[in-house]
Amino acid sequence: MTDAPALSVRGLTKRYRAVAAVADFNIDIAAGEFVTLLGPSGSGKSTVLSMIAGFTRPDSGSIRLRGTDITGWSPERRAFGMVYQGYALFPHMSVGENVAFGLRMRGRPKADIAARVASLLGRVRLTGLEDRLPRQLSGGQQQRVALARAIAFEPNLLLLDEPLSALDRQLRADVQRELRELNRDLGLTFIFVTHDQDEALSLSDRVAVMNEGRLIQIGTPDALYERPASRFIAGFLGQSNFIEAMVEERRGAEIAVRCGPWRLIAPATSSAAAGSAVTLVLRPERIEPGRSGAGWNSVTGIVVARSYLGASIGLDVQVEGIGPVLVTVPAWSGGPGGVPMPGEPIALGWPHHAASVLTEAEPA
């Protein structure tokens, strides 16, 4: 462990005319960490990456690399490895020349470069293809060339700008595994930008969720998923039911809330006083049809629609006083008669601690 973080970003701000593309962005990234910037398009995540890479000059704020201020450095002086959306392979150079580019720019001896290129191409399973042009390769192969090229000169940091968006599902899973392996084997720090929440959750040590130029929440994938700090996070990461309710009483670590005809129990938060309005955030997969008893909330509703999703079945349930509630149940339990059909009544239950509570004063 080193004392200073591998990368430390403070108060980074970028405006285009009056619009703040990025506002007061802060993050500390440890060496070897895999951090994902996640957000919808236009959230400023690519601008943050571009400022870290040195292509966009911030209006204010600082970027430190292992304690050294690099805010004013040119991109070539920082020399972070970068993988682009669409790969940005040089179309007029062979695979080998593409991978060798960064090494050549550093004036490494020819023999060293050749050996390094050969070993890198072996690592990404492209041995024998070094004389091909990028356009003669498949999308997945181009992706691997881009990766090999980005790590060839052993950069301090690997920046990845939506590198998987052009790949189909199967290939994406392969490349994701490869990325994790590279991160682990090389001990290289990764900053990954994506708008794909599944990708962010499955790949990262930590995820930083951005919206409208601001960092909304940062944490491990499960912390973000289990304890979203805002409605935006809860809605953006996976699906959520939002249940508007009024706090009736507070009992130790729990609160009792009123929602239409239902009295529900949820975990207490510091600001949820009796009489205040709260929102319960409830994941569809935490709800179990037919469950009730001690430690469980239970409500009843009518199934409005059901959709078969392969591994699971999604149910739209209309619950009086709450509104539409989305429920997902494992498909295998849904044998004939197991899962109710539209129009049929259904009882829903969830453990008291399955929901998280947002108070209305929450930002964003």
Add this chain to the structure above:
Amino acid sequence: MRRLSASTKVAGLALAAPALLMLLAFYLVPVGRVLALSFTDPRPGLDNYALLFTSSAIQAVLLATVRICLITTAIAVPLGYAMAYVIVTGSQRMRTFLLFGVLLPLWVSALARSFVWVTLLQRRGLINQWLQGAGLIDEPLPLIWNQFGVVVGMVHYMIPYAALPLIAVMSGIDLKLVEAARGMGASKGRAFRAVFLPLSMPGIAASALLVLILTFGFYTTPAILGGGRVMMIAQYITTQILVLPRWGVGAMLAVLLVAVTVALLGLLARFFDPAHMRPERP
């Protein structure tokens, strides 16, 4: 694409017929006549073409033409390249403004532009007056009625033509590639040389060919700025046909002009083929 039915084809042909007939009557027939004249006037045979190897006057004209064309191309293409580069890499506003600046001169006649250069370059023109006024020279510089004047006028005329194909090709270059090169440690200059320049080569070739083709048949600018002392092929043809008149020689040179132009156009078409021009994008 949907295949055209026979009746649609006939209808299409009928619609195109007036234009096709006009092209045939007023363009292909006269060109054919000129071709025929070059072999028949004043006597049937290859006499006119033999002049290419025997007449020192014609050889001098051809040499001057080729020399001026090459010099003009060598100057106009780099200038057009710089212009195109700024247009393609600049901001949207800069792009619109400069593109307008490139296109505007195309609407001003070659005649008007040549006379503007006369007022600038002549013995008592603006440039010589300034230089003398500033005490930099005693005698006026010979800026006009010579090859220098012709080249200045032609380069000026050709810059938009040099820039346009370059803009087309450069617009197809993904600027992220240059960014990627810099991210891997290449300085601005090296990233340009290693990535942007090679990818813009088809544009340079197209630009050079286009300028060569256009300068080869140039008439107005050399006629005015050359002051009769610099003779290029188009002007020489005019003299042969209108002044002397030696129709056969004029026709032979016209055929040569057309043949060279067609050959260069063939090369140009190669570079404007989308398959050759577009850098690959994943």
